[in-house]
Amino acid sequence: MSLDINTKKAKKNAYRISKVRGVGASRIRVPGGYLKAEILGMVQKIAETYGNGIVHLTTRQGFEIEGIRLEDMDAINQMLQPIIELLDINQTDKNGGYPASGTRNVSACIGNNVCPFANYNTAEFAKRLEKAIFPNDLHFKVALTGCPNDCAKVRLHDFGIIGMTMPQYDPARCVACKACIKGCKSLSVDALRMENHKIVRDEEKCIGCGVCVTKCPTRAFTRSKKKYYRLSIMGRTGKRNPRLGKDFLVWADEDSVVKIILNTYRFVKEYIDPNAPGGKEHIGYIIDRVGFEEYKKWALDGVELLPETIVNQCVYWDGIHYD
Amino acid sequence: MGYQIPREAADQLFGWLAEHYEILAPKVFAGEGCFSDTDVTRYGTVRSLSEIEFDKKSDYSFKEALLPVNETLFYFTEDQETVPAAPGKKRLVFLRSCDLHALKRLDAIYLENGREDFYYKRLREHVLFVLIGCPESCDTGFCVSMGTSQTGDYDLYLKISEETVWADCKSEELKAFFGRLPDGTCAETAVSPEAPSENKETVTLPPSFSEDILSNPVWESYGSRCIGCGRCNFVCPTCTCFTMQDIHYRDNAKAGERRRVWASCQVDGYTDVAGGGSFRKTQSDRLRFKVLHKICDFEKRFGFQMCVGCGRCEAVCPEYISYISLINTLVKEDA
Numbered sequence: 001m002s003l004d005i006n007t008k009k010a011k012k013n014a015y016r017i018s019k020v021r022g023v024g025a026s027r028i029r030v031p032g033g034y035l036k037a038e039i040l041g042m043v044q045k046i047a048e049t050y051g052n053g054i055v056h057l058t059t060r061q062g063f064e065i066e067g068i069r070l071e072d073m074d075a076i077n078q079m080l081q082p083i084i085e086l087l088d089i090n091q092t093d094k095n096g097g098y099p100a101s102g103t104r105n106v107s108a109c110i111g112n113n114v115c116p117f118a119n120y121n122t123a124e125f126a127k128r129l130e131k132a133i134f135p136n137d138l139h140f141k142v143a144l145t146g147c148p149n150d151c152a153k154v155r156l157h158d159f160g161i162i163g164m165t166m167p168q169y170d171p172a173r174c175v176a177c178k179a180c181i182k183g184c185k186s187l188s189v190d191a192l193r194m195e196n197h198k199i200v201r202d203e204e205k206c207i208g209c210g211v212c213v214t215k216c217p218t219r220a221f222t223r224s225k226k227k228y229y230r231l232s233i234m235g236r237t238g239k240r241n242p243r244l245g246k247d248f249l250v251w252a253d254e255d256s257v258v259k260i261i262l263n264t265y266r267f268v269k270e271y272i273d274p275n276a277p278g279g280k281e282h283i284g285y286i287i288d289r290v291g292f293e294e295y296k297k298w299a300l301d302g303v304e305l306l307p308e309t310i311v312n313q314c315v316y317w318d319g320i321h322y323d
Numbered sequence: 324m325g326y327q328i329p330r331e332a333a334d335q336l337f338g339w340l341a342e343h344y345e346i347l348a349p350k351v352f353a354g355e356g357c358f359s360d361t362d363v364t365r366y367g368t369v370r371s372l373s374e375i376e377f378d379k380k381s382d383y384s385f386k387e388a389l390l391p392v393n394e395t396l397f398y399f400t401e402d403q404e405t406v407p408a409a410p411g412k413k414r415l416v417f418l419r420s421c422d423l424h425a426l427k428r429l430d431a432i433y434l435e436n437g438r439e440d441f442y443y444k445r446l447r448e449h450v451l452f453v454l455i456g457c458p459e460s461c462d463t464g465f466c467v468s469m470g471t472s473q474t475g476d477y478d479l480y481l482k483i484s485e486e487t488v489w490a491d492c493k494s495e496e497l498k499a500f501f502g503r504l505p506d507g508t509c510a511e512t513a514v515s516p517e518a519p520s521e522n523k524e525t526v527t528l529p530p531s532f533s534e535d536i537l538s539n540p541v542w543e544s545y546g547s548r549c550i551g552c553g554r555c556n557f558v559c560p561t562c563t564c565f566t567m568q569d570i571h572y573r574d575n576a577k578a579g580e581r582r583r584v585w586a587s588c589q590v591d592g593y594t595d596v597a598g599g600g601s602f603r604k605t606q607s608d609r610l611r612f613k614v615l616h617k618i619c620d621f622e623k624r625f626g627f628q629m630c631v632g633c634g635r636c637e638a639v640c641p642e643y644i645s646y647i648s649l650i651n652t653l654v655k656e657d658a
């Protein structure tokens with residue numbers, strides 16, 4: 001049977017062309033990895049109707065329905081529609097499936113929906129970002145993690161968002177039990193000490209993890225009303241120069257983080273190698289080529305940072321070099 | 324005297340009270356719970372009725388209205404000591420029946436246990452108590468078991484809805500404020516406090532325990548789970564322990580202050596003595612001491628149980644150590 005498939009279009013439509021001729025896989029994005037259980041039933045139905053009954057949980061917290069026949073893509077797109085709507089994914093053509101695949105699913109740790117350490121609702125922020133950046137063909141990887149434990153391993157992503165809180169200390173409620181000091185020392189960075197029976201926080205050292213707040217038995221330590229984020233940039237895995245992301249902003253607000261990511265799309269459009277294979281060039285390599293100073297100019301354009309936000313004016317990456 | 328008042332008039336009355344008194348009541352502190360985006364209900368100064376949390380039992384008890392977490396006893400310079408002035412305003416403290424019963428325990432410790440405590444007394448004398456009713460039992464309380472579910476010892480009882488406020492006023496001082504309400508807004512009617520007739524939890528204490536309970540394995544089994552955080556003490560309306568702190572100011576060590584600060588018998592340091600000794604080293608020993616203080620030892624001295632069954636310690640323990648199950652196991656095994 002002849003098979004006339006525009007593979008570029010299929011890939012953009014979030015299908016994978018597999019190693020078996022005529023067979024592909026359908027990829028479903030789940031922002032923040034957070035979904036209603038009923039979607040699982042819908043995924044099952046697609047896998048059993050058009051696939052081989054197997055689903056892979058992707059590293060970016062999506063589903064990959066295996067063993068689908070490429071000629072069934074239109075029919076599968078119909079079945080994807082309720083999933084796309086339930087997850088509120090931006091779409092250009094109703095019943096046309098996913099409009100892009102370059103910008104990857106925004107992944108996240110479980111966050112404060114469940115985890116006691118988390119400093120914010122990672123799923124909500126992931127959804128906000130997904131709404132802001134998708135669909136786009138540019139290859140962007142964004143991940144969020146609730147606290148500096150970084151369970152989501154966000155430093156391996158182009159943008160890694162780490163939740164922080166600015167501990168608020170009320171000496172009038174403090175009973176000098178030292179639970180915060182012990183917690184910060186054993187679980188975090190040892191930023192607290194006691195002077196005259198009251199706590200002194202080393203502001204330079206504190207990473208805003210919030211351990212002191214969860215340990216405090218009297219609510220002397222509480223979380224700041226504002227939520228803060230550490231923005232790690234340009235981490236990556238891969239062939240040439242895998243490396244951990246480095247801090248660009250510390251104590252940043254949500255709006256600035258969103259804006260910087262959107263600005264980065266403009267930067268990439270301007271500077272991407274026009275001959276990049278498949279129109280894909282990792283942002284990090286573009287910055288390596290263009291220079292961090294130029295990137296910073298674009299990234300911070302029109303961004304109104306909080307007065308307390310620390311901007312690292314020079315960012316250098318190391319990592320493993322194979323090139 | 325019972326009254327029924329439209330909410331609007333009651334809000335106005337509350338405004339007058341707020342001018343005259345410092346009103347301390349349970350209040351939701353949004354975002355100030357242990358975990359992000361969680362709240363805590365604890366005592367704070369309120370200026371309007373709507374700020375008060377009437378529906379949910381406070382996580383921390385009313386005791387901080389009478390026993391500040393930190394209280395400066397005196398300031399010292401080289402040759403003088405100065406006792407800080409007592410708060411200028413009288414206080415109105417909103418609380419539930421279990422907490423009003425706890426007041427009797429605080430009084431026993433601070434006023435009837437040897438010499439009267441100067442600092443407690445000078446605050447206590449200027450406090451009026453406003454009862455919040457409990458139309459239903461809270462989740463972890465066992466006030467009915469402890470005989471603390473009802474009380475008549477209030478100055479004022481208030482029940483509120485969106486439209487109406489019901490009051491039972493026993494204090495002459497407060498009655499004067501009701502008298503200021505415009506004619507026709509304050510209808511006299513019989514009002515009696517809402518109180519639960521049963522709780523989800525029951526604890527039946529025996530008249531006394533045998534000595535055997537001291538070596539009951541329950542202490543070790545629960546104690547080995549305890550992390551010694553002290554939350555159970557800090558939320559308890561009847562824990563009255565404090566420790567002393569002497570502070571020498573950093574830029575002039577010859578001046579300073581002495582404070583008393585809440586202490587917890589579960590936290591390291593409580594039984595430390597000069598010379599490096601420490602009496603209750605294990606959490607099991609500490610748990611035994613606390614529980615027996617609450618349901619046995621205090622009673623031997625004062626003739627009534629210390630614990631009022633508010634259930635806060637049960638609800639707050641991060642290690643899910645159930646004070647109620649512990650006591651019930653003890654009672655069963657000692658029978």
Ligand code: HEM
Nearest residue numbers: 565566567568569581592593594595596597598600601602
């Ligand atoms: C075998 C000898 C002694 C023992 C076992 C002993 C034991 C204790 C203990 C257990 C405390 C309570 C500590 C605390 O609650 O933190 C205490 C406090 C105290 N002891 Fe002793 N003590 C001894 C000898 C002395 C002597 C010889 C003096 C004075 C000459 C003394 C003066 C005091 C004072 C003034 C306090 C109160 C300290 C404060 O309130 O901060 N003690 N002692």
Ligand code: HEM
Nearest residue numbers: 564565588593594595596597600601602603604612616620
């Ligand atoms: C001259 C000898 C002693 C002196 C002056 C002394 C003094 C004190 C003082 C001042 C306290 C604090 C009481 C309080 O805070 O209300 C205390 C507590 C205590 N002492 Fe002693 N003590 C002496 C001997 C002993 C001995 C021989 C033992 C044990 C064998 C002992 C065991 C304890 C314990 C367990 C406590 C803590 C009791 C509690 O926290 O309720 N003491 N002692």
Ligand code: SF4
Nearest residue numbers: 184206207209210212
């Ligand atoms: S928030 Fe800062 S002070 Fe608190 S535990 Fe974390 S690093 Fe330590």
Ligand code: SF4
Nearest residue numbers: 174175177178180216
């Ligand atoms: S944990 Fe809370 S009460 Fe204890 S020392 Fe730290 S701030 Fe003070």
Ligand code: SF4
Nearest residue numbers: 559630631633634636
């Ligand atoms: S011991 Fe527990 S139940 Fe009893 S009064 Fe204290 S907090 Fe309430």
Ligand code: SF4
Nearest residue numbers: 562563564588613616
């Ligand atoms: S239980 Fe512990 S902290 Fe509470 S009053 Fe008794 S000894 Fe003090």
Ligand code: SF4
Nearest residue numbers: 549550552553555640
């Ligand atoms: S709250 Fe629980 S863990 Fe903390 S000291 Fe009390 S019993 Fe132990």
